[in-house]
Amino acid sequence: MPTSKRLYGNRLAILAPLATVVVLASLALAFFQAPIEADQGFSQKIIYIHVPLAITTLIGFIYGGICAIQYLRSGDPRDDLRSYTAIHQSLIFCIGALLTGMIWAKASWGQWWVWDEPTLVSFLIVFLLYCTYQPLRFSIEDPERQSRYAAVFAVVAGAFVPLNFIAVRLADPLIHPRVLGTAEGGLTNGMKPAFYLGILGALLLFFTLCRYEMANKHTRAQLRALRRRFGQDAPARAGRSSAPEVPAR
Amino acid sequence: MTETLPPNTGFVAAAYLVFVALLLIYVTIMSIRASRLERELDQLLRDEDEEVVVEAVAEETVAEETVAGEAGR
Numbered sequence: 001m002p003t004s005k006r007l008y009g010n011r012l013a014i015l016a017p018l019a020t021v022v023v024l025a026s027l028a029l030a031f032f033q034a035p036i037e038a039d040q041g042f043s044q045k046i047i048y049i050h051v052p053l054a055i056t057t058l059i060g061f062i063y064g065g066i067c068a069i070q071y072l073r074s075g076d077p078r079d080d081l082r083s084y085t086a087i088h089q090s091l092i093f094c095i096g097a098l099l100t101g102m103i104w105a106k107a108s109w110g111q112w113w114v115w116d117e118p119t120l121v122s123f124l125i126v127f128l129l130y131c132t133y134q135p136l137r138f139s140i141e142d143p144e145r146q147s148r149y150a151a152v153f154a155v156v157a158g159a160f161v162p163l164n165f166i167a168v169r170l171a172d173p174l175i176h177p178r179v180l181g182t183a184e185g186g187l188t189n190g191m192k193p194a195f196y197l198g199i200l201g202a203l204l205l206f207f208t209l210c211r212y213e214m215a216n217k218h219t220r221a222q223l224r225a226l227r228r229r230f231g232q233d234a235p236a237r238a239g240r241s242s243a244p245e246v247p248a249r
Numbered sequence: 250m251t252e253t254l255p256p257n258t259g260f261v262a263a264a265y266l267v268f269v270a271l272l273l274i275y276v277t278i279m280s281i282r283a284s285r286l287e288r289e290l291d292q293l294l295r296d297e298d299e300e301v302v303v304e305a306v307a308e309e310t311v312a313e314e315t316v317a318g319e320a321g322r
Binding site for chain 2: 027036041042043045046049050053092095096099100103104106107205209212213216219220223226227230232
C-alpha cells in the first residue's frame, strides 16, 4: 500500500463533506433554533463560532504536542508533518478565535480588548508562544535537527496549554464568562445543540484542513521524487524552509 | 428592512465574515499551490513525451542506417 494511502487513506473524501454538513447544520441551529439570549441579545450568537474556534485551537495545539511526542519516540517524519500541520492549522483557528472574540467584546463590553481579563490575555500569550514555532523551524537549516527541536518545542508548549487553561479557570474572572461546565455559563438547553454541534463542526473542519495540507505537501514531495527519477534537477527540499521534509514514499 | 433586524447584527455578521474570510484565504492559497503542482506535473509529462519521441527517432535512425549498410554490402 502506498504511503499516501496509509497516511491519508480515503478519509479526506469523507471528512470534507462531513465537516461541511456539520458546520452548516450548526450555523442553521444557531440562527434558527437557538433562542436569543436575554442579557446580550443577538450579539451572543457569536458564541457559536468564537468558542468552537477557541476550543479547537487548544485541542489542535495539544494534538500537535502528542504528534511531536510520537515523532521523538519513532523518528518517523510523518509524525513531524502531522505535528507541523496541526500547529499551523491551530494558529489559523487561533487568529479566528481572537478576531471573533474582539468583535464580540466590542459588541458586549464596548471595548475591543480588556487587558485585565485573564482569559483573553492567556489566550493571547498562547497565540504569541506558537507564533514563534515557524521562525524556530526556519532558523534551523538541518532538516533532522529542525524536526527534533520543533518537536521539543511542540511538546513543551503543548503541555503549557492545558496548564494555562486550568490556571485561567482557577483565576477570578473579570468579565469573560466561563461557558463550559459552569452553572453561570449562560447556556440554556435550547442553545446547547447548536453549541456542541459547532464544536464538532470546528473539530471536523480542523482535521479536514490538516489532511488537505498534508496531502498537498505529500503530493509535492512525490512530484519532486518523480522529477529526480527523470533525471531533472529537483532537490528533495526546495531550499530553506520551515516546513518539514516529507517522504515521497 | 433595517428596522426588522435585531441590534448588533453588524457585529454578528462581522464575526461570521471573519471566519468565512479566513477559510476562503486558506482555500485560495491551497488552490494556488495545487494549480502550481498541476503545472509542474504537466511539464513533467510533456518532458517525458518529448524524451520518448527523441528515443523513438534515434532508434528509427539507427534501424535505417543498419538497413542501408546491409544493402550497400
